[in-house]
Amino acid sequence: MLNNIGLPGLLLIAVVVLVLFGRGKISSLMGEVGKGITAFKRGVGEGSRDDDTEARRIEDAEVATPAVHTSDAATTAEREPVESRNS
Numbered sequence: 001m002l003n004n005i006g007l008p009g010l011l012l013i014a015v016v017v018l019v020l021f022g023r024g025k026i027s028s029l030m031g032e033v034g035k036g037i038t039a040f041k042r043g044v045g046e047g048s049r050d051d052d053t054e055a056r057r058i059e060d061a062e063v064a065t066p067a068v069h070t071s072d073a074a075t076t077a078e079r080e081p082v083e084s085r086n087s
Helices: 006-023 021-062 082-086
Strands: none
Touching: 006 021
8 A cells, every 4th residue: 555655645745744733843743753862872872881881890790709619629518419418
């Protein structure tokens, strides 16, 4: 259905919308759309910065936390999971 709308059809629709709503209403509506797009872009940018900050925080925590290694002298009871010791 929409495949048959060409340039003359779109111009006719634009003229009808302009007549129905008026120039002032359409310009204020487009201003609101522009503000919404700007807010969306800002939110996406802040979200990616938050993701980068979170990734850096995790990397810093991994570097700051020393790895715990068990020694060969550890007994078998220390190496067994807690569930098997409680049974």
